[in-house]
Amino acid sequence: MEHVNIDTIIDKYPNDASSLIQVLLEIQREHRWLSNEALDKVSKRLRVPLNRIQHIVTFYKAFSLIPKGRHEIHVCTGTACHVRGAPRLLDSIQDLTGIRPGETDMELKFSLETVGCVGCCALGPVMVIDGEYHGKMAPARSEAVLKNYV
Amino acid sequence: MPRIHTPIELEAFRKDILSKRDPSKPCIAVCTGTGCLALGASKVVVALREEIKKQGLESNVDIKVDLRETGCPGFCERGPVIVIYPEEICYLQVQPGDAAEIISQTIIGKKVIERLLYVDPVSGEKSVRESDIPFYKHQMRLLIGNNIRLDPKSIEDYLSLGGYTALPKALFQMNPEQVVALVKDSKLRGRGGAGFPAGTKWEFARNSPGDTKYVVVNADEGDPGAFMDRAILEGNPHAVLEGFAIGAYAIGAREGYIYVRQEYPLAVENVTIAIRQAEEYGLLGKNILGSGFDFSVHVHRGAGAFVCGEETALLRSLEGKPGEPKARPPYPAVKGLWDKPTNINNVETWANVPLIVNNGAEFLTSIGTDKSKGTKIFSLVGKVKNTGLVEVPMGITLRNIIYQVGGGIPGDKKFKAVQTGGPSGGCIPEQYLDMGVDFDELAKVGAIMGSGGMIVMDEDTCMIDVAKYFLNFLTDESCGKCTPCREGIRQMLKILTNISEGRGKEGDIELLEALAETTRDASLCALGGSAPNPVLSTIRYFRDEYEAHIQEKRCPAFVCKELIHYYIDPEKCKACMICFRKCPADAIEGGKNLIHVIDQEKCTNCGTCFEVCPSRFGAVRRLSGEPVPPPLAEEARPLVREN
Amino acid sequence: MSEIQLQIDGKVVKATEAMTILEAARSAGISIPTLCNSEKLETYGACRICVVEMESFGTPRLVAACVFPVQKDMVVKTRSERVDRTRKMLLEEMLAHAPDSVELQKLAGEYGADKDRFEKEASFCILCGLCVRYCAEVKKKDALGFVDRGAKREIAFIPEIAAQECWNCKECFPLCPTSALQAAYVLTEALAFPAEKHKQQR
Numbered sequence: 004m005e006h007v008n009i010d011t012i013i014d015k016y017p018n019d020a021s022s023l024i025q026v027l028l029e030i031q032r033e034h035r036w037l038s039n040e041a042l043d044k045v046s047k048r049l050r051v052p053l054n055r056i057q058h059i060v061t062f063y064k065a066f067s068l069i070p071k072g073r074h075e076i077h078v079c080t081g082t083a084c085h086v087r088g089a090p091r092l093l094d095s096i097q098d099l100t101g102i103r104p105g106e107t108d109m110e111l112k113f114s115l116e117t118v119g120c121v122g123c124c125a126l127g128p129v130m131v132i133d134g135e136y137h138g139k140m141a142p143a144r145s146e147a148v149l150k151n152y153v
Numbered sequence: 154m155p156r157i158h159t160p161i162e163l164e165a166f167r168k169d170i171l172s173k174r175d176p177s178k179p180c181i182a183v184c185t186g187t188g189c190l191a192l193g194a195s196k197v198v199v200a201l202r203e204e205i206k207k208q209g210l211e212s213n214v215d216i217k218v219d220l221r222e223t224g225c226p227g228f229c230e231r232g233p234v235i236v237i238y239p240e241e242i243c244y245l246q247v248q249p250g251d252a253a254e255i256i257s258q259t260i261i262g263k264k265v266i267e268r269l270l271y272v273d274p275v276s277g278e279k280s281v282r283e284s285d286i287p288f289y290k291h292q293m294r295l296l297i298g299n300n301i302r303l304d305p306k307s308i309e310d311y312l313s314l315g316g317y318t319a320l321p322k323a324l325f326q327m328n329p330e331q332v333v334a335l336v337k338d339s340k341l342r343g344r345g346g347a348g349f350p351a352g353t354k355w356e357f358a359r360n361s362p363g364d365t366k367y368v369v370v371n372a373d374e375g376d377p378g379a380f381m382d383r384a385i386l387e388g389n390p391h392a393v394l395e396g397f398a399i400g401a402y403a404i405g406a407r408e409g410y411i412y413v414r415q416e417y418p419l420a421v422e423n424v425t426i427a428i429r430q431a432e433e434y435g436l437l438g439k440n441i442l443g444s445g446f447d448f449s450v451h452v453h454r455g456a457g458a459f460v461c462g463e464e465t466a467l468l469r470s471l472e473g474k475p476g477e478p479k480a481r482p483p484y485p486a487v488k489g490l491w492d493k494p495t496n497i498n499n500v501e502t503w504a505n506v507p508l509i510v511n512n513g514a515e516f517l518t519s520i521g522t523d524k525s526k527g528t529k530i531f532s533l534v535g536k537v538k539n540t541g542l543v544e545v546p547m548g549i550t551l552r553n554i555i556y557q558v559g560g561g562i563p564g565d566k567k568f569k570a571v572q573t574g575g576p577s578g579g580c581i582p583e584q585y586l587d588m589g590v591d592f593d594e595l596a597k598v599g600a601i602m603g604s605g606g607m608i609v610m611d612e613d614t615c616m617i618d619v620a621k622y623f624l625n626f627l628t629d630e631s632c633g634k635c636t637p638c639r640e641g642i643r644q645m646l647k648i649l650t651n652i653s654e655g656r657g658k659e660g661d662i663e664l665l666e667a668l669a670e671t672t673r674d675a676s677l678c679a680l681g682g683s684a685p686n687p688v689l690s691t692i693r694y695f696r697d698e699y700e701a702h703i704q705e706k707r708c709p710a711f712v713c714k715e716l717i718h719y720y721i722d723p724e725k726c727k728a729c730m731i732c733f734r735k736c737p738a739d740a741i742e743g744g745k746n747l748i749h750v751i752d753q754e755k756c757t758n759c760g761t762c763f764e765v766c767p768s769r770f771g772a773v774r775r776l777s778g779e780p781v782p783p784p785l786a787e788e789a790r791p792l793v794r795e796n
Numbered sequence: 797m798s799e800i801q802l803q804i805d806g807k808v809v810k811a812t813e814a815m816t817i818l819e820a821a822r823s824a825g826i827s828i829p830t831l832c833n834s835e836k837l838e839t840y841g842a843c844r845i846c847v848v849e850m851e852s853f854g855t856p857r858l859v860a861a862c863v864f865p866v867q868k869d870m871v872v873k874t875r876s877e878r879v880d881r882t883r884k885m886l887l888e889e890m891l892a893h894a895p896d897s898v899e900l901q902k903l904a905g906e907y908g909a910d911k912d913r914f915e916k917e918a919s920f921c922i923l924c925g926l927c928v929r930y931c932a933e934v935k936k937k938d939a940l941g942f943v944d945r946g947a948k949r950e951i952a953f954i955p956e957i958a959a960q961e962c963w964n965c966k967e968c969f970p971l972c973p974t975s976a977l978q979a980a981y982v983l984t985e986a987l988a989f990p991a992e993k994h995k996q997q998r
Contacts, residue, residue: 023473024456028415053954054932054941055474061943062475062632064457065415081377082572082608083534085622091759119459119626121416122380123188124532125229125540134418136191458945475945480841480863633923633942633949634842637882640889643947644914671885674858674878675844 007033009041013048020051027056028065036070064116072107072114074152076100077131081120084127088142092128093117095142099149113152156435159443160321163436167312174313179218179260180238182301183247186225186387187419188380189232193249197233198222200252208256218260221310224300224388227530227542228288231271236283236301243283244269274538274560291558293520293528294544296504297381300388305423308430311391317436319507323399324444327510332403333359336506338514340526345371345462345499346577346603347679348525348592354496357486358404361494366406369490369497370397371467372413372420375459376575377626379606381530381542382500386413386420389504390427394450396506398437401448404496409448412467414455425452459576459630463678464497466632477632478678499604501530521547525591535572535608538563548589551581555609566611570694574603576623576630577683579690580616599690601683615712616695617702621649623687631680638681641672645688654715657703662692707778714758718781721762723748725772728792732762732773748790753781802870817861817872818846828874829883829903831890831973832924833862837933843924845886845903849873858882880907888913890922894974921978923949927968937961940968940982951978953986963987 012029016022026049030041037060046053060066078093097103100113107114123129126138130148137148157163181201185194201220205211210218228234231245237259244255247269258264271280273287280286283301303310311317323332337352358366370393374382386393393411401409413421428450431437439447458476460466466476468490489495505527509517517527525547531554534540538560545554551571555561562568570580579600581588588594592602610619624646633639645668648661669685676682692699701707708716721732721741726748733743740756743749749772751762766773800811804821811820816839821828831843841863848861851871858879861872873879887909891900895911900922904911923942928951931939939957943950953962962983969976 019473021471021473024470025454028454028456051473052932052938052941053957054928054938057952057954058475058942059456059473062458062945063455066456079377082575082606082622083378083532083540085377086535086608086610086614094759118416119375119630120377120379121187122374122383123191123229124378124380124534125188125232126191127534129191136187138188138191460945475942480860482865628947629945631946633944633946634925636842636844636886636889636922639923639947639949640886640892644889644892647915667881667885671882671889675847675860675882675886677841677844677860 009034009044010048013045018049020049023049023051023056023059024063027060031066036067067114069107070111072111074112074133075114075116076149077116077118077121078104079119079121079123079127079129079131080117081124081127083124084120084129087127089128091142092130092140092145095145096130096149099145113149156433157442158435160325163317163321163442170309170313177239179216180221181218181255181260182221182223182236182238184225184232184234184301185222186300186384187417188225188229189234190419192232194233196249197235197247197252200249201255204252204256208253208261210256210260216261218256221304222306223303224305225297225384225542226283226289226301227294227297227384227544228286228539229541230539231541234301241282241284243271243280243286245271288539288541288543288558288560291553292544293546295508295528296392296501297384297388297530297542297544299392300384303389305388305390306426308391308427308434308436311389315511316391316507317395319510320395320398320436321442321444323402323510324442324446329359329403329405332399332510335514336403336509339505339509339517340514340524341502341505341509341517342525342592343499344501344505344529344604346574346601348602351498351502354486354498355400355404357484358406358494358496361487363494365493366404367490367493367495368397368401368404368406368409369464369467369471369495370409370411370500370503371462371464371497372411372417372500373455373459373462373467374414374417374500374604375462375630376577376604376606378534378608379532379575379604381532381605383417383420384542385500385504385530386411387417387423390420390424391431392504392507393424393500394427394431394437396503397450398441398448399506399510400496400498400503402446404494406496407447407449409450410471410490411450411452412455412461412471413452414461415457416455421452421454428452459626460632460678460680463680465678467497468495475632477634478680480677501605522589522591522594524593529590529602529605531605531607533559533607533609536562536566536611536614537609545590547591550587550589552586554590554607555586559609562609562611566613568609569612569614570610570616572600572608572610572619572687573606574601574683574686575606576627577601577679577686578603578606579686580610580619580694581690582694599686599693601686613710613712615653615708615710616691616698617649617653617708618710618712620688620691621646621653624649624684627680627684631684635675635677635681637672637675638677638684641668641676641681642684644668645672645685649688652699652702653708653713655702655706655713657699657706659703661703662696662699665692701778705778709777711775711777713777716777717758717760718753718776719751719756719758719760719762720774720776720781721749721751722772722774723750723785723789725770726792727770727772729767729770731765731767735761735765737761743790746792746794748785748792750784750790752784800866800868802866802868802872804872805874811866813866815866817848817850817859817864817866817870820866821861821872821874826874828861829906830862831899831903831922832926834926834930834971837926837929839863840925840929843886843890843922845883847879847882849876849879883907884909893917893922894920894977897974899973919950919978920974920981921951922974923951924973926971926973927951927976927979930968930971935961935965935967937965940979951982953983955986958983958986 341351342348461476465479485495530544763773809824846861847858884907891911892914940953
């Protein structure tokens with residue numbers, strides 16, 4: 004898969020430290036993770052010390068220092084979803100994929116994350132896979148939904 | 154698109170748009186907000202489009218029909234939602250399979266499809282028009298009402314509804330000080346959580362020395378359970394842009410930033426398109442409408458941090474730094490983005506501004522209570538029948554919101570509490586259902602307005618679990634810089650976890666209160682300062698639940714897993730084998746005609762048996778705080794069936 | 797710079813506009829305890845041990861003396877029941893991390909803080925940031941920094957830079973209120989396992 008070159012991404016934004024988060028977000032989106040090489044390059048080109056980059060990529064949840072799987076599962080654990088049973092949905096996803104939030108499976112098929120709230124509270128519990136929203140998710144439906152993703 | 158150079162040209166352009174639109178022409182408006190999209194709205198759109206073609210309406214001379222993909226009207230529980238104009242017929246829970254009938258029956262045949270209408274659960278009465286539906290009827294939808302009427306990706310739709318009337322009025326008929334005075338007179342208070350008077354905040358920024366100033370839209374909306382800003386920004390981005398530009402003019406800023414949380418990709422997309430369109434038309438950018446006022450807007454995405462909803466942390470994030478809040482004073486109005494005077498307001502606050510400029514300060518002051526004017530959009534979610542976004546005047550009672558608009562608690566369960574203000578807020582019990590909702594009244598009972606999240610809880614909600622949930626959320630979202638927040642939340646969470654797992658002890662409540670005091674008093678920012686609220690409000694109103702957990706190891710709501718045991722009543726068990734098969738831990742001993750018995754050693758407390766036991770048997774009991782009866786003796790297990 | 801008069805512990809103190817309460821107090825010989833503050837570094841405001849009670853401008857509230865600017869007619873109390881209670885709790889929260897820290901124990905004695913009030917935590921670090929800030933502001937090497945957030949926040953060295961600079965420097969170690977045990981630990985970790993940059997834990 005052709006990745007957009009990191010330098011090309013950096014060139015799209017103002018060349019100073021304030022672009023740091025936007026640049027990293029785009030690299031994360033394109034490459035599905037932030038490698039050490041990527042971070043070194045950003046550090047040099049935007050003239051930001053590595054310790055600040057280190058803080059930012061671990062501070063913000065959008066960034067991943069390990070490659071994400073082909074399919075990203077986000078289980079909403081917002082209050083409305085929580086009250087409607089999100090913990091049990093999360094349990095079922097964990098059982099089916101064998102991974103916990105923040106992890107990717109060995110075949111790089113699924114990555115699992117919890118999300119504070121995706122703004123679909125009326126549809127809770129909600130699970131988003133590759134940007135596709137699955138609402139009113141009963142844990143019993145988890146297996147059928149995951150089967151659609153190869 | 155030709156650039157518009159003057160207000161006169163703008164009005165001519167608007168007239169031109171309106172002249173090309175026939176109000177009597179049928180239009181099918183389909184909500185394509187994130188919620189309805191999740192329920193399949195895009196497939197409904199495709200199906201309708203196909204049917205319009207199939208039934209010959211594309212080339213028909215007599216009957217023409219528009220299909221519009223719109224923003225979120227808020228009735229999320231019943232999505233996908235469509236409204237058919239000009240009759241304003243509202244169909245709910247529409248599926249692609251309904252498309253053929255909608256075109257043939259309603260568009261061509263002018264007949265209403267009964268089964269797609271709203272039905273009142275008590276009276277059985279059907280509502281045809283959107284405005285007749287009780288959910289909408291009891292609201293005052295000044296801000297969100299237009300969402301279903303326009304395509305957020307079309308500036309012309311916004312113009313056709315009177316949009317961009319306020320901006321030229323402000324730029325050409327008022328000077329900046331007059332705009333500030335107007336917003337002050339309207340008594341608009343910030344809709345993001347603190348409720349600080351917007352006009353006063355604008356005035357501070359206006360009066361701060363310096364030539365370079367900034368304005369910011371806070372669209373981080375991190376409170377879990379709140380999604381009104383998403384609906385406005387996604388569904389009517391131009392309303393926000395117009396208010397934003399007016400504010401920039403009033404304050405003296407030439408650049409603005411819209412900080413949108415990255416979990417809202419559709420809002421990012423729609424507001425980016427809206428900015429581009431507005432710039433093309435000359436409504437944003439250099440020399441807006443020939444006024445000499447320049448204002449350019451940039452969209453900046455968040456990266457997954459709740460704390461970035463706090464204004465100083467948001468500014469750090471805009472600067473490309475970790476979202477660590479900064480000490481105040483100095484306030485952003487004096488020293489904000491890159492140390493320049495900056496005014497930050499919430500999406501809903503900005504969206505109120507065009508209404509105020511167009512209609513005057515009295516427009517807002519005539520609605521609401523003495524100190525809280527205007528309307529507020531609440532996201533009514535949780536254990537309530539009509540979950541969705543509700544816009545109501547300040548001062549309306551909780552009871553009206555939850556029961557009249559919200560339809561009450563599903564399953565005839567008993568109301569227990571309503572949580573307002575997210576992780577910074579509190580739980581309000583039944584005795585306050587008749588209180589009028591406004592900033593100050595909520596503060597009196599130990600809650601806050603917050604951004605408007607309103608989470609209804611019933612008898613099946615455990616308040617210790619709720620307090621633990623919020624602390625769990627905050628311990629991860631705190632930036633971690635200051636001791637009282639990082640360590641205080643850490644210790645409070647430990648105690649609550651112990652209590653919920655049966656390890657609570659005498660003195661825990663007092664220790665929680667002591668920790669809460671330090672965290673509240675000494676934290677650097679409002680995240681820490683308000684973190685104790687959920688704990689303190691649940692202790693205040695539900696102390697008996699805390700005591701039950703601590704002293705009796707009992708969870709009255711049967712939520713805390715470690716405090717619940719499941720037991721099959723031998724009198725009621727009919728050996729149907731359903732739970733026996735479904736148990737994921739193979740913890741049920743049983744068989745054909747053998748009364749089932751749960752092996753408590755193997756049981757993981759998942760609750761599956763309780764859920765699957767047929768209701769006519771109801772043989773599985775939940776026990777908490779009482780000893781589990783010993784397992785039925787082997788000899789007694791064969792089931793004696795009556796003939 | 798204009799002069800501002802304020803009251804600290806009943807004493808009238810003359811200060812200048814740009815001063816913080818801490819600076820004004822020190823100029824008048826009034827001492828306020830600090831942990832994350834250092835004359836060599838920019839003020840940080842994280843430990844909160846310097847909280848004082850500000851009685852003017854509405855209901856009395858606690859503010860951090862090291863960052864709060866002086867204002868005309870301000871009335872400040874550097875000790876009170878509320879201040880002492882707060883400092884005691886903060887110390888107890890920190891002692892859960894570093895019960896043997898000499899500096900913390902000294903303050904603990906003064907405020908009656910019990911080092912066993914809370915269960916021991918795994919990390920020695922109280923995240924005062926002195927090491928990080930010293931390396932950034934004074935040495936200008938940025939050899940270490942913060943990672944993660946909330947209860948998971950910690951300090952970590954950048955292995956590539958630390959390998960070159962730290963073993964012969966260690967100037968940040970004496971600044972540490974908890975005897976630099978955490979710094980020594982994470983430095984060793986960084987030098988011994990440079991390939992394992994901060995792993996994500998959830």
